[in-house]
Amino acid sequence: MSLSFIEALHLNALDELKRIPKSDLHSHAGRGGNISYIEAWSGAKIEPPGRPFDSLRDMQAWFESNIKIHCRGLQGYLKRIEASFAQAHADRIEVLALSFGLDEISALGGMKTFMGIIDELHRCFAPGTSFFPELSLGRESRIEDILIEMDEVLAYRWFASIDICNDEFAQPIRHFKPIYQMAKAAGLKLRAHVGEFGTPDDVQEAVEELELDEVHHGIAAARSVTVMNWLADHHIRLNVCPTSNILLRLADSYASHPLRKLYDYGVLVTINTDDLLIFNQSVSQEYLNLYQSGLMTAEELDHIRETGLGYVGSLHKHH
Ligand SMILES: [Zn+2]
Numbered sequence: 001m002s003l004s005f006i007e008a009l010h011l012n013a014l015d016e017l018k019r020i021p022k023s024d025l026h027s028h029a030g031r032g033g034n035i036s037y038i039e040a041w042s043g044a045k046i047e048p049p050g051r052p053f054d055s056l057r058d059m060q061a062w063f064e065s066n067i068k069i070h071c072r073g074l075q076g077y078l079k080r081i082e083a084s085f086a087q088a089h090a091d092r093i094e095v096l097a098l099s100f101g102l103d104e105i106s107a108l109g110g111m112k113t114f115m116g117i118i119d120e121l122h123r124c125f126a127p128g129t130s131f132f133p134e135l136s137l138g139r140e141s142r143i144e145d146i147l148i149e150m151d152e153v154l155a156y157r158w159f160a161s162i163d164i165c166n167d168e169f170a171q172p173i174r175h176f177k178p179i180y181q182m183a184k185a186a187g188l189k190l191r192a193h194v195g196e197f198g199t200p201d202d203v204q205e206a207v208e209e210l211e212l213d214e215v216h217h218g219i220a221a222a223r224s225v226t227v228m229n230w231l232a233d234h235h236i237r238l239n240v241c242p243t244s245n246i247l248l249r250l251a252d253s254y255a256s257h258p259l260r261k262l263y264d265y266g267v268l269v270t271i272n273t274d275d276l277l278i279f280n281q282s283v284s285q286e287y288l289n290l291y292q293s294g295l296m297t298a299e300e301l302d303h304i305r306e307t308g309l310g311y312v313g314s315l316h317k318h319h
Helices: 007-009 014-018 035-042 056-066 073-090 102-107 109-127 143-155 171-185 198-211 219-223 225-233 242-245 260-265 284-294 300-310
Strands: 021-028 093-100 130-138 163-165 189-194 214-217 236-241 269-271
Touching: 007 014, 007 109, 007 300, 014 035, 014 102, 014 219, 021 214, 021 269, 021 284, 021 300, 035 073, 073 093, 073 102, 093 163, 093 189, 093 300, 102 109, 102 143, 109 143, 130 171, 143 171, 163 171, 171 189, 171 198, 189 198, 198 214, 198 219, 198 225, 219 236, 219 260, 236 260, 242 269, 242 284, 260 269, 269 284, 269 300
Parallel strands: 021 093, 093 130, 130 163, 163 189, 189 214, 214 236, 236 269
Antiparallel strands: none
């Protein structure tokens, strides 16, 4: 007999959790695989990071010298994308957003070949997963450079959403307004990394300036009742990545993660991996960690799981 998600959490049954449908709505495609998958392919022994990182730069340096070194060049890149799909299949991720940068499109020779290769990997390694590709723009990018490429990228109607990633302080987010207006006109879901390292006001400002539908991270909002109420009222969903936050020193532990506060104020949240090849916790493990820490009940986590799968809207406003 198979267990329900709630029963599986109560029984600490990771294998059962893996068999139950879930979503991963924030995963960087080239860093979304499982470390053991890369170990098996490369024959290398890879130790997960045993300590928190001091910065995104520190994290990137770890990734270069512990993961990328074993999967070099185009072949290594494609193996990492394959690993992301294989992980989604293994953890029964039924709704998967993977984000790609403009540099990844050009490295594969432009949109047409890029889409063909990625779609083929999806078909081969995660055929049961609904895949929603996301275009992720570096916050440090020159806006003019992005605008030159947007028409061609959007013309294929392949990307389902757009995002801004990397250093939140690189430039004001409103600089991206013309790009987000194009993306909105093309029907993309609008997301951005904000309120990870920044402030509650940064979250609200980004949502207002760019008309965001969702925020990646956004956990800083938990420091402002005003901003949490505003997010809840506007049904803005935060795609939260607990282990990423802990390993980047943005939360002290699962037991004290701001997810609790956001949920209590009625902010829509989902649970996601961010960079599984670095943070080394699958979606199933993220749920189990949050349950075992006592932060959330099994029923609340099941509600969050359903939110990610799109089953429910804003139903749990408590105040
Ligand atoms: Zn991210």
